[in-house]
Amino acid sequence: MEEHDQTITGHNSLLDMPCHVAIIMDGNGRWAQQRGLPRIAGHQAGMKAVRRVVRACADIGIRILTLYTFSTENWQRPKAEVAFLMKLSEEYARREAAELRRDGVRLNVIGRRVGLPPSVLAALDRAMEETRDGNKLILNLALNYGGRAEIVDASRAVVADYQCGKVDPESLDETTFSLHLYTAGL
Ligand code: FPP
Numbered sequence: 001m002e003e004h005d006q007t008i009t010g011h012n013s014l015l016d017m018p019c020h021v022a023i024i025m026d027g028n029g030r031w032a033q034q035r036g037l038p039r040i041a042g043h044q045a046g047m048k049a050v051r052r053v054v055r056a057c058a059d060i061g062i063r064i065l066t067l068y069t070f071s072t073e074n075w076q077r078p079k080a081e082v083a084f085l086m087k088l089s090e091e092y093a094r095r096e097a098a099e100l101r102r103d104g105v106r107l108n109v110i111g112r113r114v115g116l117p118p119s120v121l122a123a124l125d126r127a128m129e130e131t132r133d134g135n136k137l138i139l140n141l142a143l144n145y146g147g148r149a150e151i152v153d154a155s156r157a158v159v160a161d162y163q164c165g166k167v168d169p170e171s172l173d174e175t176t177f178s179l180h181l182y183t184a185g186l
Contacts, residue, residue, distance in 0.1 A: 020186065021057065022066035025050075040084050047088055051096075058103050058137040064186055065139050072112065072146035086116070089143060090123045097127035104136030110182035111145035112153070140186060154180035 025046055032042030050067065057065045070085055077085075093107070100107055107127050124143075157180040161167040167176070178184065 017061060019062070020064040020066065021062050022068065023053065024068045039081060043081075043085060043088060047092065050092070054100075054105060054137070054139055055103070058105055062137060065137060066110075066142060066186075067140070068142045068145065070111075070143045070145070072144060072149050075115070075144075086120050089141075090117075090120045093120075093123035093127040097130045100127070100139065101131045101134060104134045105131060106134030106138050107131045108138055108140045108186075109143055110140060110150075111143045112149055113144070116144050138186065140183075142182075145182070150182050153182070 028042035028046040029039040030042070031045060032039050035041075053067075054065065069089065074085070075082060097107070107124070109124050109128065113121060124141075154177060158167060158172065158177065161180075162169065
């Protein structure tokens with residue numbers, strides 16, 4: 001049997017498992033509606049599922065777990081629901097950081113910082129700092145994330161590099177472009 005691959009960009013060959021798993025958090029509202037509960041009860045239940053999934057991924061040897069938590073389109077939801085989701089994200093960062101650290105989980109956040117409430121950013125930054133040495137699992141939260149926004153932001157970064165002479169347009173290829181995506185290094 002092949003040796004267990006320890007690199008986070010590699011492949012867990014021992015159990016032939018993927019290295020990186022991404023989950024779109026969906027169906028919270030429908031879950032609640034089916035039970036005659038308000039949508040926010042679905043989000044609360046979703047948070048419990050997040051805890052279970054994070055623990056399971058760390059246990060079975062997944063190296064990166066991306067949770068698509070809040071999209072750039074989700075701002076169009078009712079104000080109260082958006083506020084509740086922001087509060088849940090902040091509480092998760094505050095309350096779970098110590099346990100994540102204990103379990104060897106490193107928290108990482110991708111997406112646009114602009115637009116997120118300062119208290120949410122502060123809690124996430126603190127949790128990322130607190131868990132920075134985790135080497136078992138990277139928990140990647142996609143927050144205020146959109147695929148198109150990611151491409152636009154990467155393009156802006158490439159243009160900025162070009163303007164200060166750091167990038168030659170002729171040598172720009174998929175690999176160098178991907179270094180500017182939020183997922184660089186993952
Ligand atoms: C999808 O269900 C869920 C969301 C848009 C939000 C998920 C985010 C959280 C629970 C908060 C933060 C999480 C972490 C991990 C910090 P939906 O409302 O689209 O449900 P529906 O498809 O049934 O309408």
